[in-house]
Amino acid sequence: QAVVTQEPSLTVSPGGTVTLTCASSTGAVTSGYYPNWVQQKPGQAPTALIYSTKNKHSWTPARFSGSLLGGKAALTLSGVQPEDEADYYCLLNYGDGHLIFGGGTRLTVL
Amino acid sequence: EVQLVQSGAEVKKPGESLKISCKGSGFIFSNYWIGWVRQMPGKGLEWMGVIYPGDSDTKYSPSFQGLVTISADKSINSAYLQWNGLKASDTAIYYCVRSNGADTSSWYLWGQGTLVTVSS
Numbered sequence: 011q012a013v014v015t016q017e018p019s020l021t022v023s024p025g026g027t028v029t030l031t032c033a034s035s036t037g038a039v040t041s042g043y044y045p046n047w048v049q050q051k052p053g054q055a056p057t058a059l060i061y062s063t064k065n066k067h068s069w070t071p072a073r074f075s076g077s078l079l080g081g082k083a084a085l086t087l088s089g090v091q092p093e094d095e096a097d098y099y100c101l102l103n104y105g106d107g108h109l110i111f112g113g114g115t116r117l118t119v120l
Numbered sequence: 121e122v123q124l125v126q127s128g129a130e131v132k133k134p135g136e137s138l139k140i141s142c143k144g145s146g147f148i149f150s151n152y153w154i155g156w157v158r159q160m161p162g163k164g165l166e167w168m169g170v171i172y173p174g175d176s177d178t179k180y181s182p183s184f185q186g187l188v189t190i191s192a193d194k195s196i197n198s199a200y201l202q203w204n205g206l207k208a209s210d211t212a213i214y215y216c217v218r219s220n221g222a223d224t225s226s227w228y229l230w231g232q233g234t235l236v237t238v239s240s
Contacts, residue, residue, distance in 0.1 A: 011182050044225035048165070055215060055233050056157075056165065061226030099165050107170050107179030107224050109155070114164040 012036045014102050016112035021120050022090045030115045031082040032100030038081035039102065045083035046101040047076060050114075056099070060085060087117075095119040122146035124154075124216055124231035131237045132206050139202040140234045142216030149197035150174040153219035155227065156190060156201050160212045168214075170224055171199055179224075206238045 013035040022028040032045060039045060047060040058067055060076035063083065073089045083100055100112040127141040142154060156168040169180040173192035180190070189202040201214055213233045220226035 046227050048227075048230075050165075055230050056217075057230065058217075058220075058227050061220055061228075065226070067228065097164075101165075101167070101227065103225055107153075107177075108181065109167045109170070109224065110181075111157075111165045111167055 012102075012104060012110055014100060014110050014112035016098075016100060016115045018113065019116045019118065021118045022087070024090060024092055024119055026090050027086065027088045028090060028117065029079070030085045030087075030098055030100075030117070031079065032084070032102065032112050033082045034102055036104075039078065039083045041078065043083070043102040043104070045076065045078075046103075047074075047083075047085045048099045048101060049096050050099065051096045059098075090119055092119050122218075122229055124218055124229055126214075126216060126231040126234045129235040129237070131239070133240055134207055134238055136206050136238075137202070137204050138206055138236065139200050140214060140236065142199045142201075142231050144197045144199075144218065147218075150194045151222055152228075153222075153224050154192065154199040155217045155219070155224075156188075156199075157215040157217060158184075158212045159215065159233075160209075165215075168201070170219075173197075173199060206236075208238050208240075210236060211238045212236060 048056045050056040064076040155170045158166045168184045171178045173194040192199040216231040218229045220228040
């Protein structure tokens with residue numbers, strides 16, 4: 011089974027910009043993996059943020075954007091707010107209903 | 121309003137059976153995939169498997185194949201996750217999640233989670 015790797019933790023200052031990445035052990039992440047990004051705040055259920063690489067849900071703040079960067083899926087937060095402090099997970103689709111989460115990135119806003 | 125409402129917290133003993141549920145409302149349940157996700161205490165999210173209630177097509181993650189059973193009853197807009205013979209290591213929060221469309225490429229809405237505690 012493939013392994014999906016994310017940065018375990020990142021720290022960003024309020025108002026700053028940070029990029030989280032998502033790599034696959036099978037090789038470069040492409041749009042065909044339909045990367046999804048999920049946010050989970052402490053004690054809460056996860057919330058979907060981004061789907062199919064770069065598409066936002068109606069509730070996704072404009073400061074969140076998804077892309078492919080250097081063979082990885084990426085989630086960029088521009089103008090970070092204190093409420094963005096959370097765990098972020100990427101989810102890759104390996105086909106035939108086989109999906110794998112990354113280990114998650116804990117984002118600290120400090 | 122589109123919602124997924126999961127059944128309440130459970131406390132079980134090792135070896136017991138359990139079936140938890142995820143009920144959808146505000147959308148045509150048969151037309152979307154429902155996924156199940158495990159989160160062990162203090163750990164990350166793990167994809168368990170998916171079901172398409174329209175025809176009960178089910179796919180399991182290799183890590184969970186044979187350990188759990190995913191099912192659905194489209195007549196009552198519900199999906200289920202079932203264990204026969206719980207272990208202490210099954211202690212976790214279990215989430216259901218609905219697809220954005222009729223395939224598994226994008227995911228839209230999460231349930232509130234069901235806490236399962238297995239302890240003697």
